[in-house]
Amino acid sequence: MAPDVTGEDDSAPGALEGIRVLELSTVIMGPYAAQMLGDLGADVIKVETGEGDMNRAMPGPPGMSGVSLTINRNKRSVRLDLKKPADREAFGRVLDTCDVFLTNLRPGALKRLGLAYSDVSASRPRIIYCQAAGFRSGTPEEDRPAYDDIIQAATGLPRLNEAAAGKAAFLPTIMGDKVSGTTVLSAVLAALLHRERTGQGQRVEVAMFDAVLAFTLTEHLARAAAPGGQAGYSRVLTSTRGPHRTRDGYLAVLPYSDAQWRRLFKAAGHEDLLAEPYLATYAARTEHAEQAYATLGTIIAERTTAEWLEICDAEDIPATTVPSVAEIVEDETLHRGMLTLAEHPVIGPYRVVGPNMILDSTPVRVRRHAPVAGEHTAEVLAEVGLTGEEIRAVTGG
Secondary structure, X not given: OOOOEOOOOOOOOOOOOOOEEEEEOOOOHHHHHHHHHHHOOOEEEEEEOOOOOHHHHOOOOOOOOHHHHHHOOOEEEEEOOOOOHHHHHHHHXXXXXXXXXXXXXXXXXXXXXXXXXXXXXXXXXXXXXXXXEOOOOOOOOOOOXXXXXXXXXXXXXXXXXXXXXXXXXXXXXXXXXXXXXXXXXXXXXXXXXXXXXHOOOEEEEEEHHHHHHHHHHHHHOHHHHOOOOOOOOOOOOOOOOXXXXXXXXXXXXXXXXXXXXXXXXXXXXXXHHHHOHHHOOHHHHHHOHHHHHHHHHHHHOOOOHHHHHHHHHHHOOOEEOOOOHHHHHHOHHHHOOOEEEEEEOOOEEEEEEOOOOOOOOOOXXXXXXXXXXXXXXXXXXXXXXXXXXXXXXXXXX
């Protein structure tokens, strides 16, 4: 189903309707988490300074980059300079109306602004105060700057690439920011549920390093789960794993169970190869993944991609083509309805990435197009009771 993008559609409330989030964050991790809270129906108020969030300067239309069009959707933007007393006062008035305060400012900056947890919670005991950071608080690194590349490096991801492909390299996606942002979402939802049950707010912390390392070690702790064992999941740390070349392209195919390997090799006319010890069982294929996948690749090269897709469909074996990201964006059959064209009131037609979850009774939807920086300053400040004169003191209007 294509994403529902109407711009200002509140006809079907989201699961978080009535929850207000104040976002004081920049770049990807915090804004991505806040975007998902907005997709779920929360009223997200994004505080920006100067020319706006750094993600606005990424590739795309000036001030409304491709990244910001997605990551700032379902938000209202308020421009405030927190170094000015009038703006800090206005910020506090908005915060008084919020259920969640989400920030990725470093601890030192928060203390200087009077926005440490002790400051914020003193008069707002029900607040969910979420601090997203590079490294855990209380460590020597808590005030160190940390972007995705730094976290990927610190958690060993480039060296995993080296083990698999022979060269240390960053993953070609900002996985650290997005994994951490998703973890922030989970943590905030858990804290909101706790408050619903008890009435108590709390401080929530998500460190990028912690989130990404836990994510990575799910499989790569491997034998090292027992002291003395070797870290690294051998099945994925092999250069022959694929995608595999066919006679006319590429195929990603993953026979996983013993039965799937038997069906695939039988359909290919190579059932006799399964007598080889390194192919006989799941444990053997995992132990000898390099050799097992090399053999699979040799077989895949014998037929076209279409022929293999037909075989795998008939034999119930997971398989797919290997399109480029550019091809996926342009072809509806490849993006499977996850992209749709919408009309932005400022930049015109643009592609919208659909929500990544489905809730039948409380639809996840794009209710608001991404705002320009500061678009809702006067609107939000009026909602929290500032007078026209006080608003003009903030906006300069």
